[in-house]
Amino acid sequence: MTTATTSHAISRPVGNGRRGKTLRRVLLGLLPVVVLVALWWAGAAALDRPRVYPTPPLVLEALGAIASGQGEVGSTYVHIAATILRATAAFAVSLVLGTALGIVAGRIPLVFSLLENVIWVFLAVPSIVWVFIFAVALGISNVVPVAALAALLTPMVLVNVAEGAKSVPSDLVEMSRSYHVTTWQRTKGLFLPYLVPYIASSARTAFALALKLVLVAEVVGLATGVGYEVKYWYTRLFMAPIVAWAVVMIVFGILVDYLVFGRLERWVGRWKGRTAGEVTLGRVE
Amino acid sequence: MTASASAATGSQYDIELRKVTLLFPRPDGTGNLPVYENFDLVVDQGSFTVLLGPSGCGKSTLLNIIDGLLSPSRADALNVLGRDLRRDPDVTRQCAYVFQNPRLLKWKTLRGNVEFGLRGLNVQPRARWPELMDKYFGVVGLRDFMDYYPHQVSGGMQQRAAIVRAFVNEPRILLMDEPFSHLDEITAAELRRELVRLWTQDDVRRTVVFVTHDITEAVQLGQRIIMLTPRPAEICFEQIVDLPYPRKMDDEGFVEIERTLRRVLVERAGVPA
Numbered sequence: 020m021t022t023a024t025t026s027h028a029i030s031r032p033v034g035n036g037r038r039g040k041t042l043r044r045v046l047l048g049l050l051p052v053v054v055l056v057a058l059w060w061a062g063a064a065a066l067d068r069p070r071v072y073p074t075p076p077l078v079l080e081a082l083g084a085i086a087s088g089q090g091e092v093g094s095t096y097v098h099i100a101a102t103i104l105r106a107t108a109a110f111a112v113s114l115v116l117g118t119a120l121g122i123v124a125g126r127i128p129l130v131f132s133l134l135e136n137v138i139w140v141f142l143a144v145p146s147i148v149w150v151f152i153f154a155v156a157l158g159i160s161n162v163v164p165v166a167a168l169a170a171l172l173t174p175m176v177l178v179n180v181a182e183g184a185k186s187v188p189s190d191l192v193e194m195s196r197s198y199h200v201t202t203w204q205r206t207k208g209l210f211l212p213y214l215v216p217y218i219a220s221s222a223r224t225a226f227a228l229a230l231k232l233v234l235v236a237e238v239v240g241l242a243t244g245v246g247y248e249v250k251y252w253y254t255r256l257f258m259a260p261i262v263a264w265a266v267v268m269i270v271f272g273i274l275v276d277y278l279v280f281g282r283l284e285r286w287v288g289r290w291k292g293r294t295a296g297e298v299t300l301g302r303v304e
Numbered sequence: 305m306t307a308s309a310s311a312a313t314g315s316q317y318d319i320e321l322r323k324v325t326l327l328f329p330r331p332d333g334t335g336n337l338p339v340y341e342n343f344d345l346v347v348d349q350g351s352f353t354v355l356l357g358p359s360g361c362g363k364s365t366l367l368n369i370i371d372g373l374l375s376p377s378r379a380d381a382l383n384v385l386g387r388d389l390r391r392d393p394d395v396t397r398q399c400a401y402v403f404q405n406p407r408l409l410k411w412k413t414l415r416g417n418v419e420f421g422l423r424g425l426n427v428q429p430r431a432r433w434p435e436l437m438d439k440y441f442g443v444v445g446l447r448d449f450m451d452y453y454p455h456q457v458s459g460g461m462q463q464r465a466a467i468v469r470a471f472v473n474e475p476r477i478l479l480m481d482e483p484f485s486h487l488d489e490i491t492a493a494e495l496r497r498e499l500v501r502l503w504t505q506d507d508v509r510r511t512v513v514f515v516t517h518d519i520t521e522a523v524q525l526g527q528r529i530i531m532l533t534p535r536p537a538e539i540c541f542e543q544i545v546d547l548p549y550p551r552k553m554d555d556e557g558f559v560e561i562e563r564t565l566r567r568v569l570v571e572r573a574g575v576p577a
Binding site for chain 2 (some may be wrong): 204
């Protein structure tokens with residue numbers, strides 16, 4: 020039935036302009052979701068083992084249980100808060116550290132050469148290994164997921180920002196040297212604003228990754244967090260809450276991405292108004 | 305303080321370059337390309353000097369050396385305002401540079417861009433900044449556009465803002481590198497008139513070194529025109545222009561000087577006619 024309505028909307032000539040187009044896009048985006056849920060429902064119903072292959076209503080029920088706050092292993096809100104806190108802390112540390120080191124590495128070739136191989140090694144270490152390294156070194160604590168994520172995300176941000184810092188137009192740097200601009204003023208007035216798009220896109224990726232990987236750290240050795248919840252339901256071989264927790268993380272991730280980073284990116288793009296501004300970049304000989 | 309004191313050279317010129325040699329490594333690695341070889345230049349205080357020469361002969365490079373942005377390979381003297389700028393690099397705080405293109409920060413308003421320069425050169429007292437900005441934005445007709453971003457105004461207005469960024473510091477020395485070459489002729493002519501007005505209205509005239517490859521522009525602006533040859537750059541001709549400002553382009557003396565320069569440029573600077 021839903022599919023019928025959708026195709027109707029598609030075949031109808033778009034008379035009311037923008038709104039019609041938006042509606043069409045939303046419906047087109049929803050179509051595969053609807054199809055997937057329908058397939059899942061049919062499959063789960065056919066297999067008839069609701070504990071392992073739950074139907075959508077069972078997952079909804081589990082979501083309701085999460086929303087009620089009462090969980091078998093303590094308040095679900097406490098777990099959500101713990102996860103978000105860890106992901107955000109690791110994200111913040113990586114962003115600040117990665118940006119600072121990235122600017123230095125991008126502007127000073129010697130520093131870049133020194134860091135280059137280290138960065139490659141850091142980027143190549145599997146995330147789970149970072150978790151175990153910090154768990155063994157620091158013992159089980161809140162520091163472990165934050166440190167492991169920071170070790171993982173900082174080099175990523177660093178590489179992006181360094182790439183941006185290398186591309187700062189040399190004529191603007193020369194201008195700031197000519198006007199005897201101090202290092203601090205140059206960082207604040209020239210490098211950071213120029214790097215905002217690089218930092219914003221790194222931040223977007225870093226936050227999405229942090230949100231996913233924090234669960235890995237929590238599964239390994241913590242008694243709170245969404246990862247702990249997922250592991251708990253795994254040990255009890257109960258699928259519906261596992262999927263429900265995934266839905267919670269997906270919704271949270273999408274909301275943050277749309278409401279925070281999407282807006283940030285639009286705000287960043289406000290300089291691209293007209294190309295006349297580009298006159299200041301790239302020297303024409 | 306001791307460093308500054310020992311940097312004093314007793315030079316009576318605002319700018320004094322002696323035996324400057326600048327080598328650029330050749331791209332193919334076969335030794336060096338001399339841009340300047342034992343090059344001498346002196347500039348009097350309060351004068352308007354034009355460096356005229358074909359594109360690519362290193363005129364801008366010379367301004368970069370004077371501003372301390374570029375160190376020559378060798379030099380017997382590199383004096384600005386009687387100080388050796390190698391030992392006292394802060395002396396170039398007395399210089400302000402107008403580049404070929406505006407080089408504005410597009411995330412700052414025109415006012416923000418001008419402030420960037422004022423803060424950099426640390427113009428004191430800060431209480432004077434609003435008055436200074438008001439004055440110089442006014443002179444170039446941008447008072448109503450101070451709070452616009454560069455992309456919201458025309459290329460000519462951007463270049464005007466870049467000129468304000470330099471003048472607002474009331475520097476002892478102004479370095480200008482073909483500042484009007486990217487503008488349409490009408491805007492360029494207007495800005496040349498403004499530049500002459502700005503320069504002549506000051507009680508104590510600033511020293512200006514202006515680089516161009518445009519003969520008419522050179523005659524319109526300069527008191528002393530120095531013609532350079534291509535690499536290694538050498539002074540091949542000097543012309544004193546003592547016509548009163550503002551100069552009329554159809555004036556007999558003006559046309560005569562233009563004709564001379566055009567002929568010399570062909571004969572000595574290796575520019576095809």
